[in-house]
Amino acid sequence: xxxxxxxxTNREYEQELRRLREQLLRMGAMVEEIIAGSxxxxxxxxxxxxxxxxxxxxxxxxxxxxxxxxxxxxxxKRQPVASDLRFITMALxxxxxxxxxxxxxxxxxxxxxxxxxxxPLKPYVDLPRMAEDVQSMLREALDAFVxxxxxxxxxxxxxxxxxxxxxxxxxxxxxxxxxxxVRNIYRATRLQSIAKxxxxxxxxATNVAEMVVFMVKGKDIRHTGKxxxx
Amino acid sequence: xxxxxxxxxxxxxxVRDLQVxxxxxxxxxxxxxxxxxxxxxxxxxxxxxxxxxFLRSLNRMNELIPSCRVMGDxxxxxxxxxxxxxxPVVVRRRIGMVFQRSNPFPKSIFENVAYGLRIGGxxxxxxxxxxxxxxxxxxxxxxxxxxxxxxNALGLSGGQQQRLCIARALAVEPEVLLMDEPASALDPIxxxxxxxxxxxxxxxxTVVIVTHNxxxxxxxxxxxxxxxxxxxxxxxxxxxxxxxxxxxxxxDYITGRFG
Numbered sequence: 001x002x003x004x005x006x007x008x009t010n011r012e013y014e015q016e017l018r019r020l021r022e023q024l025l026r027m028g029a030m031v032e033e034i035i036a037g038s039x040x041x042x043x044x045x046x047x048x049x050x051x052x053x054x055x056x057x058x059x060x061x062x063x064x065x066x067x068x069x070x071x072x073x074x075x076x077k078r079q080p081v082a083s084d085l086r087f088i089t090m091a092l093x094x095x096x097x098x099x100x101x102x103x104x105x106x107x108x109x110x111x112x113x114x115x116x117x118x119x120p121l122k123p124y125v126d127l128p129r130m131a132e133d134v135q136s137m138l139r140e141a142l143d144a145f146v147x148x149x150x151x152x153x154x155x156x157x158x159x160x161x162x163x164x165x166x167x168x169x170x171x172x173x174x175x176x177x178x179x180x181x182v183r184n185i186y187r188a189t190r191l192q193s194i195a196k197x198x199x200x201x202x203x204x205a206t207n208v209a210e211m212v213v214f215m216v217k218g219k220d221i222r223h224t225g226k227x228x229x230x
Numbered sequence: 231x232x233x234x235x236x237x238x239x240x241x242x243x244x245v246r247d248l249q250v251x252x253x254x255x256x257x258x259x260x261x262x263x264x265x266x267x268x269x270x271x272x273x274x275x276x277x278x279x280x281x282x283x284f285l286r287s288l289n290r291m292n293e294l295i296p297s298c299r300v301m302g303d304x305x306x307x308x309x310x311x312x313x314x315x316x317x318p319v320v321v322r323r324r325i326g327m328v329f330q331r332s333n334p335f336p337k338s339i340f341e342n343v344a345y346g347l348r349i350g351g352x353x354x355x356x357x358x359x360x361x362x363x364x365x366x367x368x369x370x371x372x373x374x375x376x377x378x379x380x381x382n383a384l385g386l387s388g389g390q391q392q393r394l395c396i397a398r399a400l401a402v403e404p405e406v407l408l409m410d411e412p413a414s415a416l417d418p419i420x421x422x423x424x425x426x427x428x429x430x431x432x433x434x435x436t437v438v439i440v441t442h443n444x445x446x447x448x449x450x451x452x453x454x455x456x457x458x459x460x461x462x463x464x465x466x467x468x469x470x471x472x473x474x475x476x477x478x479x480x481x482d483y484i485t486g487r488f489g
């Protein structure tokens with residue numbers, strides 16, 4: 001599927017699209033930063049970092065509002081078609097996924113603050129690994145977006161299985177801690193929540209990757225194997 | 231030139247290796263295309279791309295241009311429309327045309343629509359009146375003019391005049407209706423009426439429309455053919471052309487990236 005390489009005859013239109021792209025990437029970078037900050041706050045038991053991440057998310061929310069407004073403007077003024085249309089409609093959805101990732105990081109940070117009020121339950125081994133994987137998935141998905149590379153995006157989609165496997169493993173391990181000693185329950189459930197949030201972030205990163213494929217190829221690869229009649 | 235299969239739809243017109251020259255200049259490269267029956271096919275492309283030349287070739291209107299030469303094969307229901315012994319007037323009765331600037335005759339509304347019937351030799355007044363009414367109803371004009379059919383057609387608004395020209399074309403009961411930018415001289419509301427009309431007409435007629443308005447092509451047509459410098463670059467279902475065209479030139483044109 002050809003992705004347009006020339007500029008629009010109308011320069012203002014071209015600038016609007018460029019601005020949209022820049023803002024999307026800026027929002028993506030912010031979200032990557034929040035994920036990294038929230039996990040660091042967990043590992044380092046740093047409540048002040050966690051609180052800063054919660055504050056940072058406000059800027060992510062503001063970006064969602066700004067980008068939605070820009071998309072609406074372009075739709076109204078330019079009546080885009082073909083690759084432009086796919087780009088703008090996907091931008092609207094992408095922004096929702098990124099904003100949700102931000103919210104999930106706020107949730108992680110809130111659990112971190114709660115955990116830091118107690119002594120550590122166990123050394124964190126799998127959670128940081130899971131977090132690293134999830135972060136790299138999002139980074140790859142956003143890089144694929146910049147490069148207009150559907151193959152790279154497709155690889156991200158494949159990786160979601162490992163994230164689900166991590167979650168199951170972590171959940172089960174924490175379950176054994178809870179069965180061993182009821183005093184572990186408070187902290188174990190919070191860690192399970194964090195694992196869940198990370199798993200959800202992985203899903204959103206996968207969504208971003210699926211959208212990149214659609215934007216470039218015009219092919220909708222969502223819900224493979226889970227569509228009615230297919 | 232990639233031609234997408236038109237699936238199970240029956241073809242009303244088939245064009246094979248159509249070439250058109252104005253003097254020594256070739257305006258249309260060999261074009262081959264099938265036009266599905268009772269569908270609306272839009273022809274789009276920049277100025278001078280050959281879409282109007284192509285349209286005019288479908289009902290031999292090109293012959294009215296002195297230096298014009300047409301080669302190739304055009305068929306209506308399998309019957310060739312070019313060839314020795316084939317009467318172009320008969321062709322134009324089966325394949326009607328509506329133009330960009332409406333051109334009602336300086337006669338009454340009724341006479342405008344009846345003209346083609348009278349020329350065709352119909353004398354019975356009842357039949358003429360019946361067919362005039364039918365044509366005016368089909369072009370969504372009847373309600374507005376039924377009480378003033380004797381009024382001069384030039385007194386109608388632009389949009390009404392255009393619908394009158396459509397009625398005039400429909401009165402002789404063609405099978406195909408060719409429209410060359412039928413709404414480009416009209417205001418948005420009149421345009422909306424024409425577009426709605428095209429949608430209704432497609433249930434009875436095969437419609438081919440030339441338009442420079444991309445959104446209009448996307449709204450009214452089932453199939454879209456993109457012409458560029460005399461070549462047919464892409465032909466596909468409208469939904470596909472406007473969401474994921476396969477040719478870079480098509481993509482560039484419809485998104486406004488054209489140099």
